[in-house]
Amino acid sequence: MDYKQLEAFEALLKYGTYSKAAKAIYISQPAMTVRIQSLEKFLDIPLFKRNGHKYTLTVAGTVFSNYVRDIFNLHKESLQAINELKGLTSGSLRIGASSFSTYVIHSMIKNFKESFPGVHLSFYITNTTSAIQDLIDNKIELAIIASSYDANQFKAIVIGYDTLIWAAASDMPISNCQQITREELEKQCFIIREPGSNTRMQFDNWCNQNGFYPKNCLVMSQTEAIRRAVMNNLGISLISSYIFSDEIDNRKIKIINVSDIPIERPISIVMSKNYSEDTLTQAFIIFAKSYFKCK
CATH class of the missing domain: 3.40.190.10 (Periplasmic binding protein-like II)
Structure with a gap:
């Protein structure tokens, strides 16, 4: 099924005869017939029936016509959108x-x-x-x-x-632990965002769900400040993996394996x-x- 077949279908629906439809889209009547027959063969069902001197839609043709109309409307809208993009020089x-x-x-x-x-x-x-x-x-x-x-x-x-991970500098002792125990976590300083941050909300939710109440927290309102603090061994942080993507690749930062982490968010x-x-x-x-x- 191609656009030319749909164009022929739309023309025959509008004009009712092969000769008028063919003339409207600037093709010969035999070519018009071939396009309609090829479309019906592809769909394996008749789309038109002869009604006196005109062709009208079958039940299947009526159903199909709704989708063809949508296709042509989308085609028109897409061309309009492209033309508007071409003219997008300010704003x-x-x-x-x-x-x-x-x-x-x-x-x-x-x-x-x-x-x-x-x-x-x-x-x-x-x-x-x-x-x-x-x-x-x-x-x-x-x-x-x-x-x-x-x-x-x-x-x-x-x-x-985005994916939230527990991140720590690679030379911190906790980075070398295969299995992080609760006791080990309780020794850490947690570098966290301020209230109002979604990352902070995710941290608070994780603590509540796990009955974990950190004793040592360092609150920072800037992500870059947290990134630098983690890099300088001030503590560990629940943070977006985007922020440490380069450091994780070159092994300056390690992802700590903790239950229910990582967290994926849209x-x-x-x-x-x-x-x-x-x-x-x-x-x-x-x-x-x-x-x-x-x-």
Whole structure:
């Protein structure tokens, strides 16, 4: 089944005769007949029946016509979208993002700016709660978060997935333990995010689920500060694997095996429910999906 066959089907449906339909799409009547017959052969069912001097749809043809109409509408919309993208030479977009994105979006932004150099992007790196509040206050149009959201107030598109791991410097004693005991964990200093961060919420949930109450915690509001603290043996941290991807590869950081970890969480682009997605927004979402698919 191909587009030319669907075009012939639509023409015969509209004009009712092979001669008029063929003329409308600039082909010969025999070619028109071949296209309809090939389509019916492919589907293994008649789509038209003769009704006097005209051809009308069978029951199967009526069902099929609904899908053909959708295909042509999508075709028209896709061409329109491409033409709009070609003309996307200006515009601005304000985007909030939770702190893990600091380590993953720079390449995506670079590629996007190379494709649309006239577009202005503004990024505001914060924690999840603040990013959501900025959406509510209309300070940003989009938020990139790795957390749940209020579906009654927002709509979202999942663009990828993040994994939370327990990370420690490779020369810390706990990094060499094959099986981490509760006693060993209790000796550690836990470097954690501030309240309002989804990573902090995941840490608190893990502690509650395991009846674990850490005695030694170091709270930091910046992911980069946590990364440096872990690298300098100040403690261990539940943190996005994106943040230590290079260090894990070169074995400066080790992933600690602890029960119920790692935790996978979706990365979403969130927007207000009443936000109308323009061409710029759609282009950015497509780039974001493509980027995280390759990560």
